[in-house]
Amino acid sequence: METNGLDNFWSLPLASVYDELSCGPGGLSAAEAKRRLLVYGANTLRFNPARSRWLLFLSQFRSPVTLLLIVAALLSAGLGDAADTIIILVIVLISSLLGYFQEKGAADAVNELLKLVRVHCTVTRDGEFCDIAVEDAVPGDIVHLAAGDLVPGDCLIVESSELFTDEAAFTGETFPVEKRCGEVPAGSSLSGRANVLFMGSHIISGTATALIVMTGPGTEFGHISAGLTRQAAETEFEQGIRRFGYMLMEITLLLVLVIFAINVLLHKPVLDSFLFSLALAVGLTPQLLPAIISVNLSAGARRMAKKQVIVKRLSSIENLGSLDILCSDKTGTITQGKVTLEGCYDAAGKKSNKIMEYACLNASLQQGYTNPIDEALILAGGAASGDYQRLAEIPYDFSRKRLTVLVGNGDTGLAITKGAFLNVLDCCDHIVQDGNVLSIDAVKKQVLQQYAKFSAAGLRTLALSYKVTGLTPEFTKDDECGMVFAGFITLFDPPKEGIGETIGDLGLLGVTLKLITGDNELVARSLALQIGMKDPRILTGEQLRLMSNTALQHQAVVTDIFAAVEPNQKERIIMLLKKAGHVVGFMGDGINDAPALHAADVGISVNTAVDVAKEAADIVLLSQDLQVLADGITEGRKTFANTMKYIFMATSANFGNMFSMAGASLFLPFLPLLPKQVLLTNLMTDFPEMAIATDRVDAVNIGAPQRWDMRFIRRFMILFGLLSSVFDYCTFAVLLLILHANEKTFQTGWFTESVISAILIVLIIRTRLPFFRSLPGRYLALATIMVLLAILFVPVSPAAAWFGFVPLSLAYYGYMLLIIVAYLFCAEILKQWFYRRLSRVGARKNNRVISPLNF
Numbered sequence: 001m002e003t004n005g006l007d008n009f010w011s012l013p014l015a016s017v018y019d020e021l022s023c024g025p026g027g028l029s030a031a032e033a034k035r036r037l038l039v040y041g042a043n044t045l046r047f048n049p050a051r052s053r054w055l056l057f058l059s060q061f062r063s064p065v066t067l068l069l070i071v072a073a074l075l076s077a078g079l080g081d082a083a084d085t086i087i088i089l090v091i092v093l094i095s096s097l098l099g100y101f102q103e104k105g106a107a108d109a110v111n112e113l114l115k116l117v118r119v120h121c122t123v124t125r126d127g128e129f130c131d132i133a134v135e136d137a138v139p140g141d142i143v144h145l146a147a148g149d150l151v152p153g154d155c156l157i158v159e160s161s162e163l164f165t166d167e168a169a170f171t172g173e174t175f176p177v178e179k180r181c182g183e184v185p186a187g188s189s190l191s192g193r194a195n196v197l198f199m200g201s202h203i204i205s206g207t208a209t210a211l212i213v214m215t216g217p218g219t220e221f222g223h224i225s226a227g228l229t230r231q232a233a234e235t236e237f238e239q240g241i242r243r244f245g246y247m248l249m250e251i252t253l254l255l256v257l258v259i260f261a262i263n264v265l266l267h268k269p270v271l272d273s274f275l276f277s278l279a280l281a282v283g284l285t286p287q288l289l290p291a292i293i294s295v296n297l298s299a300g301a302r303r304m305a306k307k308q309v310i311v312k313r314l315s316s317i318e319n320l321g322s323l324d325i326l327c328s329d330k331t332g333t334i335t336q337g338k339v340t341l342e343g344c345y346d347a348a349g350k351k352s353n354k355i356m357e358y359a360c361l362n363a364s365l366q367q368g369y370t371n372p373i374d375e376a377l378i379l380a381g382g383a384a385s386g387d388y389q390r391l392a393e394i395p396y397d398f399s400r401k402r403l404t405v406l407v408g409n410g411d412t413g414l415a416i417t418k419g420a421f422l423n424v425l426d427c428c429d430h431i432v433q434d435g436n437v438l439s440i441d442a443v444k445k446q447v448l449q450q451y452a453k454f455s456a457a458g459l460r461t462l463a464l465s466y467k468v469t470g471l472t473p474e475f476t477k478d479d480e481c482g483m484v485f486a487g488f489i490t491l492f493d494p495p496k497e498g499i500g501e502t503i504g505d506l507g508l509l510g511v512t513l514k515l516i517t518g519d520n521e522l523v524a525r526s527l528a529l530q531i532g533m534k535d536p537r538i539l540t541g542e543q544l545r546l547m548s549n550t551a552l553q554h555q556a557v558v559t560d561i562f563a564a565v566e567p568n569q570k571e572r573i574i575m576l577l578k579k580a581g582h583v584v585g586f587m588g589d590g591i592n593d594a595p596a597l598h599a600a601d602v603g604i605s606v607n608t609a610v611d612v613a614k615e616a617a618d619i620v621l622l623s624q625d626l627q628v629l630a631d632g633i634t635e636g637r638k639t640f641a642n643t644m645k646y647i648f649m650a651t652s653a654n655f656g657n658m659f660s661m662a663g664a665s666l667f668l669p670f671l672p673l674l675p676k677q678v679l680l681t682n683l684m685t686d687f688p689e690m691a692i693a694t695d696r697v698d699a700v701n702i703g704a705p706q707r708w709d710m711r712f713i714r715r716f717m718i719l720f721g722l723l724s725s726v727f728d729y730c731t732f733a734v735l736l737l738i739l740h741a742n743e744k745t746f747q748t749g750w751f752t753e754s755v756i757s758a759i760l761i762v763l764i765i766r767t768r769l770p771f772f773r774s775l776p777g778r779y780l781a782l783a784t785i786m787v788l789l790a791i792l793f794v795p796v797s798p799a800a801a802w803f804g805f806v807p808l809s810l811a812y813y814g815y816m817l818l819i820i821v822a823y824l825f826c827a828e829i830l831k832q833w834f835y836r837r838l839s840r841v842g843a844r845k846n847n848r849v850i851s852p853l854n855f
Contacts, residue, residue, distance in 0.1 A: 143211075157181040170198060327515075347443065418464045430485065638702065696775070732746075
């Protein structure tokens with residue numbers, strides 16, 4: 001199905017566009033939509049999954065050291081050593097396949113979870129409205145949009161009412177853009193196409209019916225994305241991994257050059273020395289780190305999914321574990337989220353059936369978007385009676401903070417406005433009191449006092465006004481003036497049961513809760529007292545406007561509640577809290593929450609949120625409950641802890657081996673290990689470490705936010721690496737001075753001791769506690785036992801000859817047992833001293849957390 005005639009579809013009559021797309025105002029049939037989906041492809045900008053798998057596999061060879069090793073091995077084959085070359089290449093391939101399948105499994109698991117929180121849109125299919133996933137939308141679909149909806153493709157507007165969109169992704173401007181149906185010149189720029197809705201934008205206010213013309217890569221957003229690399233901001237953990245990688249590169253380069261130079265100076269074969277040095281570089285580099293991180297994160301995501309927390313961006317799990325401030329609205333998180341009408345009152349504070357009638361007319365006839373306030377009004381007072389007919393509507397938006405519906409009854413039109421008290425009051429110059437219409441100036445003070453009285457009682461208080469008009473449907477925002485103030489609508493949303501305990505649980509996790517609400521200070525204070533906050537510190541939106549960024553940065557940290565906050569102020573609060581050094585989460589579900597969700601370290605929304613909020617979030621809760629989020633934070637910290645375990649295990653043992661290799665090269669007339677033996681050592685020690693994702697995590701790792709600390713990692717790596725190296729030299733002494741080992745016996749003996757000590761030290765350094773008080777997880781224990789048995793079997797197996805191994809004497813196994821037991825004992829003593837010293841340093845620094853495991 002060609003669409004060449006639609007290159008300038010915004011300049012064509014609607015009927016011509018229908019003809020080009022072979023569709024009509026009634027939309028498509030389900031069968032035709034299915035056929036078009038095959039023709040146009042899924043409505044997404046993501047890469048082709050098959051291509052992504054090949055890229056994932058090739059990425060396992062992205063390390064320059066690995067590529068150099070492969071080239072050197074092939075060169076060795078050209079010089080006649082084909083057997084060693086094949087063994088080296090097979091080991092490299094196995095390591096790469098391990099990484100590939102681990103990362104692929106992690107990616108597949110996350111894709112399955114993302115299906116639970118797909119964004120949907122409403123289209124007409126077979127003449128009826130139906131909800132479909134945005135990915136299934138096709139050209140020719142008729143889509144129905146309201147405030148908060150994401151635009152599912154490049155669309156031509158068919159009908160609209162007070163329609164405004166956010167096109168910041170295209171123009172860089174944050175101001176809403178007004179849209180309307182019609183035709184514009186073919187040469188119009190993006191900003192001039194007022195009759196087009198673009199994929200990548202969202203509806204701020206109003207409603208629209210539109211024809212989808214382009215989807216996926218064919219959209220303007222697709223064209224922009226094709227020329228740009230769109231990446232989310234790097235998380236603190238990702239920055240830490242990158243710095244850690246740079247540190248390892250520097251150390252590896254230095255030691256490899258030193259070891260290569262020593263071997264060449266000692267007149268050992270140059271090619272063998274080069275292969276040996278490269279193999280050592282591979283050994284020091286934790287090759288499986290990307291795979292281990294992916295597996296840890298996906299395992300954490302699966303555990304979190306069981307607790308109603310869906311992770312959209314895996315790296316956000318680490319930030320969730322580091323979270324120390326959570327900013328949230330009160331509705332649905334602190335309160336039950338079930339708005340109930342308390343009453344409708346006239347200006348004097350007396351209950352009024354007339355106010356109830358007008359409020360229900362406004363609520364039941366508005367067509368902007370469903371909201372809890374209108375649902376509560378309809379539930380309490382019923383829908384509009386048949387005597388009234390809807391003529392026009394000015395939808396709610398966040399600048400006016402009010403909603404107007406024009407209704408007709410006989411020969412009379414009536415504009416009814418409800419919304420935020422002060423915003424409705426601003427458009428009124430009269431007030432009705434005891435049936436009389438008076439100037440509002442005479443009683444404005446009493447009206448304000450009545451508003452304060454309702455607010456102090458913890459009631460959310462809206463205002464209602466009206467204006468008698470003609471029956472013309474032409475009623476605009478400019479006509480919202482000269483209205484008559486009618487009265488108040490009061491609502492309440494009680495706190496959730498047990499919310500105080502949940503907030504206490506967050507506190508025990510080291511997470512401070514800050515409420516950000518549009519309600520006024522009196523309502524916010526009343527709720528705070530109900531949930532157990534004693535003397536809460538409150539800042540209002542008006543105070544925020546008058547404060548400099550420096551002043552607000554200091555005040556924001558000690559403030560409990562931000563009340564009467566404007567939408568743009570939420571993002572400012574988040575950014576300043578981050579600037580103060582905190583890891584900040586923001587929980588929001590509204591149209592105006594998207595900027596703050598993007599700004600936060602962890603954007604959190606709920607599955608019932610508007611599309612734009614759900615799309616902006618890193619994490620989506622299937623249940624709008626802070627306790628669910630507390631469980632998610634716990635899982636995030638477990639994931640962080642397990643990832644750090646791998647880094648400690650890989651670096652401490654590998655770093656020690658590098659020191660040992662460097663020293664052994666000085667006094668041995670042969671290579672301490674052959675290149676293929678070094679690679680086999682690295683491969684065998686990787687197997688148990690792949691089970692880290694399923695390991696148990698001690699309670700001490702969960703009780704406080706966890707932060708990346710490069711200094712801690714360096715100290716850990718040096719101390720435990722040197723300890724490992726000391727016992728390597730003990731092994732050298734036994735082999736050379738006691739057993740008088742030849743080249744092959746030395747290499748076999750050190751290989752065996754090196755691998756066994758590396759996999760057993762995992763049991764020590766995986767926990768701060770004495771190892772017998774924190775047992776490893778089932779899969780880690782099983783993997784450790786299997787590798788241990790395999791290593792003992794290798795020297796007597798048929799494969800021994802391939803790797804240059806020979807059987808070892810029973811006497812050596814006895815000495816090795818003593819060395820390994822002594823090594824583990826000393827490692828346990830060093831660990832206890834290391835963490836006790838950290839605790840003392842932490843106390844001197846006012847309990848500031850300096851260890852990534854919070855020890």
